[in-house]
Amino acid sequence: MNETMICAVGNVATQPMYRDPGTGMSARFRLAVTARYWDREKNAWTDGHTNFFTVWANRQLAANTMASLNVGDPVVVQGRLKVRTDSRDGNTRAWADIDAVAIGHDLARGTSAFRRTGRPEPAAPTTPPAQPEPNWETPVGTSVTGDDTAPPVESPADASAEAENAKQRREPVAVT
Known part of the structure; x- marks a missing residue:
């Protein structure tokens, strides 16, 4: 419940990878988020530091990610931020992952055509309703x-x- 939710706007940096282990399907890709700022001396926009995140998508979001995203696509990702660290040989490394809740194309930088995916039919009720509709x-x-x-x-x-x-x-x- 006390999770760090973020919204990152950037570009897909690696082709999404799909896997279907026994726990359910998942997909991952690297997201490049570059800060941009107005440089008064050059009188132009300038790229700042680039942060890279590993984005993880699960279940239906994973399948839709695989069908929709390619390297270079501008995207908006919302999800839980998870930071991992590892200390080996005196060197400490850190990774920032996003456990995605929603992923979409950034429509400020292009257009996209939405296609709804098929859903399984809901199960028919086993018992009739208690009262008829008035x-x-x-x-x-x-x-x-x-x-x-x-x-x-x-x-x-x-x-x-x-x-x-x-x-x-x-x-x-x-x-x-």
Whole structure:
């Protein structure tokens, strides 16, 4: 719950790699995020430092990542930041990973055509619903139970009394 969520805007730096271990499918790629700033001396935009992140996508996001992304594509990635460190031979190395929640093309830098993926059909309910759907279009002067003997409401006093009774019975009221 106390996770560091980030949104990174950059370019796909490596071709996404797919794997399907026993725990479920996943995909990963490297994301290059370069800071840009306005250089007043040159009177132009200048590239700053580039940060590289390993982006991990799981389940359906992994399949969609493999079908949609290529090297150089401008993307927006939202996910959980995870920093790993390793100390070997006196050298300490650090890696920054993003466990992606959402990945999409950066539409500020180009266009994209969205195609919805197929979803498995939901399972049919095994038990019928407890109550049928109410008929909200009950004609005036007809009760919900189908009894056509209910008289139409005529006076404002009768209308408020009928509305109160219907509220207690949780029935819709037809007001003329």
